[in-house]
Amino acid sequence: MEDITYYPLRFPPIYQYRLWGGRKLEHLLTEKLPDGPIGEAWLLSDRDEHASVVADGTLKGKTLLQLLRQDEKGIMGKFADRFDRFPLLLKFLDCNDVLSVQVHPSDEQKQYIPKGEHGKTEGWVVLETQDDSLIYAGLTVGTTPQSLKKSLDKHNVAEHLHSFKPKNGDSIFIKAGTIHTLKGVVVFEVQENSDITFRLSDWNRTDKKTGKPRPLQVEQALACIDYDQINIGPVEPSPSQPPVVLSSDYFTVWKHSEKEAFTVGGADEPRVLVCVSGNGQIESNENCQIKKGNVFLLPAQMGACQIIPNGLIEILEVGIPS
Structure with a gap:
């Protein structure tokens, strides 16, 4: 293991084409977008x-995985030896058009998870809305597997x-199994480090890039839906300072909205900073600037x-629960 003096590690986004994407991430991130509809910017990814x-x-030039293999204790602290990879995947999503109707398996549904993968519980913090914004989260009361199948046929x-x-600032928790x-x-978006999605429906549309409909995984999706997840709405932030806006067994997200100096990071554990508005300076052994769209691993x-x-600066701070 090398003797490394760490500093706030900045990671540029990895852009992803999505047929439902748009161009709004240009206003959130400084790195130039590729042509076409860009639906996702992967902010911190160990995949x-x-x-x-x-x-x-x-x-x-070092990847996140290389850093972990080089000095897992220095990066992960008390979580060293607990995970094979960095356990979270962080993104910005530009949902210009509606996404597919989808569901993710839980960690326990191993028959639907490839070897080496995990289930996918996730959470969102809404940054921008428009007149026709809509979030679908969970089923309506009384929905059964039979009634859902009939609606698919129709x-x-x-x-x-x-x-x-x-509305802007809403936080929504999507437990694995929630349609x-x-x-x-x-x-x-913050989620388990997983890329497993089962599409139940894609609104009968065609991908202009391929000229074909995207594949569906109806059988797997129906098998993974948790029918107890109904009428999911925004999460009420905690009364703490800073408030916790998302909390689960997999991640904790605090929201800082400050004009005066404040503390981030934790003893012997990694934290991720996602700046969604404003700018300032991170004071550490190597001071660095942080501005809108920047993502830093501490x-x-x-x-x-x-x-x-x-x-005024607004930062989402992401941690791993003990």
């Missing part, structure tokens, strides 16, 4: 197919989906540090 790479400093699955009009989709919103070895805002 082989899309690996986050350090942007600056002495560790520039191409009217929406009649069994609970929906609400979101869901989004339309007309930009959100921050390695466990760093512990806590200070953010000095330049006016």
Whole structure:
């Protein structure tokens, strides 16, 4: 193991084409978007197919996985040896058009999870809305497997989906097994490190890029739906300071909205900072600027540090529960 002096590690986004995407991430991130509809920016990813790479400093060019293999204790602290990979995947989503009606398996539904993968519980923080914004989360009361199958046959699955009009700042928790989709919103998403999605319906549309409909996984989706997940709405933030806006067995998200100096990070554990508005400075052994769209990993070895805002700054801080 090398003797490494850690600093706040910045990771540039990894953009993803999605037929339901748009161009709104141009206003949130500074890195140029590729042509076409961009639906996702992967902000911190320890996945082989899309690996986050350090942007600056002495560790520039290292992937997140390389950092963990080089010095897991320095990055993960008290969580060293607990995970095979970094356990969370962070994204921005531009849901310009409606996503497919989908569901993710839980960790316990191993028959639907490839070897080495995990289930997928996730959460969203709404950053932008528009007039026709809509979030579908959970089923309507009384929905059964039989009634849901009938609605699929009639191409009217929406009649069994609970929906609400979101507003900026809403947080929504999507437990694995919860049927869901989004339309007309930009959100921050935190999830288990998994890329397993089962599409129940894709609104009978065609992908302009391929000229074909996207494949569905109806059998798997129906098997993984938790029919007790009904009428899911926004989460009430905790009264703590800073407030906890999302909490689960897999992740905790705090929201900082400050004009004065404040503390981020934790003793012997990694934290991730996602700046959604404003700018300022991270004061550490190597001071660095943080601005809208920036994503920084604070390695466990760093512990806590200070953010000095330049006016109002809003930061989502993501941690791993003990």
